Amino acid sequence: MRTTLDCIPCFVRQALEAMRRLAGDEHATRRLLQDLLVDLSQMDFDQSPPMVGRRIHRRIRTLLGDDDPYRALKDRFNRHALQLYPALKRRVEEASDPFQAALRVAIAGNSIDFAALDDVTESSVNTLMESAWDRPLLGSPGGLRQAADAAPSILYLADNAGEIVFDRLLIERLPLDRVTVAVRGAPVINDATIEDARAAGLTELVDVIDNGSDVPGTVLEECSPAFRRRFDEAPLILAKGMGNYETLNTMSGHSVHFLLIAKCPLVAEHLGCRVGDFVASSNHAARLQKQGVRT
Amino acid sequence: MRTTLDCIPCFVRQALEAMRRLAGDEHATRRLLQDLLVDLSQMDFDQSPPMVGRRIHRRIRTLLGDDDPYRALKDRFNRHALQLYPALKRRVEEASDPFQAALRVAIAGNSIDFAALDDVTESSVNTLMESAWDRPLLGSPGGLRQAADAAPSILYLADNAGEIVFDRLLIERLPLDRVTVAVRGAPVINDATIEDARAAGLTELVDVIDNGSDVPGTVLEECSPAFRRRFDEAPLILAKGMGNYETLNTMSGHSVHFLLIAKCPLVAEHLGCRVGDFVASSNHAARLQKQGVRT
Numbered sequence: 001m002r003t004t005l006d007c008i009p010c011f012v013r014q015a016l017e018a019m020r021r022l023a024g025d026e027h028a029t030r031r032l033l034q035d036l037l038v039d040l041s042q043m044d045f046d047q048s049p050p051m052v053g054r055r056i057h058r059r060i061r062t063l064l065g066d067d068d069p070y071r072a073l074k075d076r077f078n079r080h081a082l083q084l085y086p087a088l089k090r091r092v093e094e095a096s097d098p099f100q101a102a103l104r105v106a107i108a109g110n111s112i113d114f115a116a117l118d119d120v121t122e123s124s125v126n127t128l129m130e131s132a133w134d135r136p137l138l139g140s141p142g143g144l145r146q147a148a149d150a151a152p153s154i155l156y157l158a159d160n161a162g163e164i165v166f167d168r169l170l171i172e173r174l175p176l177d178r179v180t181v182a183v184r185g186a187p188v189i190n191d192a193t194i195e196d197a198r199a200a201g202l203t204e205l206v207d208v209i210d211n212g213s214d215v216p217g218t219v220l221e222e223c224s225p226a227f228r229r230r231f232d233e234a235p236l237i238l239a240k241g242m243g244n245y246e247t248l249n250t251m252s253g254h255s256v257h258f259l260l261i262a263k264c265p266l267v268a269e270h271l272g273c274r275v276g277d278f279v280a281s282s283n284h285a286a287r288l289q290k291q292g293v294r295t
Numbered sequence: 296m297r298t299t300l301d302c303i304p305c306f307v308r309q310a311l312e313a314m315r316r317l318a319g320d321e322h323a324t325r326r327l328l329q330d331l332l333v334d335l336s337q338m339d340f341d342q343s344p345p346m347v348g349r350r351i352h353r354r355i356r357t358l359l360g361d362d363d364p365y366r367a368l369k370d371r372f373n374r375h376a377l378q379l380y381p382a383l384k385r386r387v388e389e390a391s392d393p394f395q396a397a398l399r400v401a402i403a404g405n406s407i408d409f410a411a412l413d414d415v416t417e418s419s420v421n422t423l424m425e426s427a428w429d430r431p432l433l434g435s436p437g438g439l440r441q442a443a444d445a446a447p448s449i450l451y452l453a454d455n456a457g458e459i460v461f462d463r464l465l466i467e468r469l470p471l472d473r474v475t476v477a478v479r480g481a482p483v484i485n486d487a488t489i490e491d492a493r494a495a496g497l498t499e500l501v502d503v504i505d506n507g508s509d510v511p512g513t514v515l516e517e518c519s520p521a522f523r524r525r526f527d528e529a530p531l532i533l534a535k536g537m538g539n540y541e542t543l544n545t546m547s548g549h550s551v552h553f554l555l556i557a558k559c560p561l562v563a564e565h566l567g568c569r570v571g572d573f574v575a576s577s578n579h580a581a582r583l584q585k586q587g588v589r590t
Contacts, residue, residue: 005328016300035336
């Protein structure tokens with residue numbers, strides 16, 4: 001997806017909220033915003049929104065002199081998700097369709113997104129998890145299940161810390177010996193890195209690699225050659241979250257299934273759904289309406 | 296009120312919406328946003344938000360080559376308000392407290408604000424008018440009534456086109472020979488100018504002057520000497536809308552009553568109320584909580 005004019009006020013708001021959350025220093029926040037405004041005035045609209053997000057968050061890290069300012073938040077939501085994990089696991093196992101139940105939990109976990117949302121709390125996560133079991137799931141979850149069963153290997157692109165613990169419930173429903181989980185190569189916002197995969201217990205369960213990049217999405221030219229090789233060879237890719245959707249949605253040579261909550265009106269419009277919808281959509285179906293029923 | 300960092304994403308969003316509404320040309324909209332972003336990066340935060348609003352809308356008018364791009368919208372909402380006027384007038388006259396009923400209608404009219412709001416329609420105006428009779432009115436409407444009865448003259452600062460027709464119902468409850476209505480000196484957003492006062496029938500009813508300025512608020516140093524004289528001599532000023540509040544709220548040498556809907560979280564916080572609240576507040580009471588009961 002290309003960046004649109006509508007993204008600009010949203011970037012400015014996100015940067016303001018991020019600085020307020022991380023620094024609490026109006027002077028530093030003002031300096032960031034002033035730099036950012038000049039930066040945005042010169043931006044290349046052919047870039048995807050996560051490329052702009054990277055620029056904003058590189059600037060925030062430099063201003064704060066902190067390579068990983070979201071570390072405490074990431075730890076906090078990993079801890080919270082790990083507390084929920086045993087009960088969710090039981091509930092998934094007891095569900096009439098454990099695969100789809102796990103898919104719903106993984107998608108609900110996509111609410112732990114400090115880029116698109118500002119009001120993520122333990123309580124908001126709990127509320128969404130509780131409603132996840134009965135929500136419509138747009139796209140082709142059945143198709144995903146079939147593709148996962150048939151694929152000789154699966155590359156699972158994680159999105160955020162905290163969320164990655166909920167991903168584990170879905171990953172446990174996949175053929176573990178054929179799954180590789182990929183995380184970001186360096187800290188950006190609250191996106192999961194190798195540290196979070198470890199906290200979620202994934203490193204003991206499946207292969208985990210990092211993509212070599214600090215883009216909050218998957219821009220192949222920005223990723224390491226090793227990751228690109230794995231990506232190119234992957235017969236099936238599961239991509240979590242809006243950042244991965246915004247950077248991979250035009251990918252046609254691969255089979256990519258996007259698992260996300262639509263949190264922005266433009267992404268929702270692009271997908272053909274509403275803000276807040278749970279989506280499990282394949283890149284081989286143009287829009288959700290064409291992928292048949294809500295399940 | 297000074298401009299805060301929170302105003303910046305809002306200015307960018309307002310400029311984007313204004314250009315989309317007026318031009319429908321993505322190329323021109325992009326050019327405006329690019330200029331605006333540089334402009335905002337250098338802005339003086341000691342200015343009030345309406346001063347920044349003026350810069351944005353001067354730029355929009357230049358880019359469009361149109362001195363009054365909101366003219367059609369202003370005419371449309373004048374027409375709509377004039378259609379509602381006879382029935383509202385009857386309802387005010389039949390109310391148990393006609394002054395307070397007229398005050399509510401005038402405040403409800405403040406919803407016709409294309410700066411703070413994007414989704415103003417005839418239908419949204421009708422809905423708000425219908426609910427206006429029973430809404431809590433924060434501040435000191437009783438104090439306003441007493442002040443209006445006692446004042447040897449009253450300066451009424453109008454805000455927007457359309458709204459000015461609803462103002463007429465309140466103005467008709469004031470001693471007409473002592474009222475002067477002031478409008479903006481030149482077009483800016485959908486703020487009322489002399490043309491709108493005429494459309495509302497006010498020029499036949501009371502003295503109408505313009506303030507000589509295109510700021511969507513009242514910044515005295517930007518106003519004409521004639522207006523400033525009238526302002527300085529006015530024993531009682533009724534100021535409609537957020538723009539007038541943001542530019543006059545620190546005024547201590549005058550008795551100013553602000554009549555508005557709080558449409559922005561910062562103004563609401565400043566007033567001590569919630570977004571959406573109807574307010575009739577005097578500058579001689581610091582915050583609404585100190586002005587006693589909701590009526």
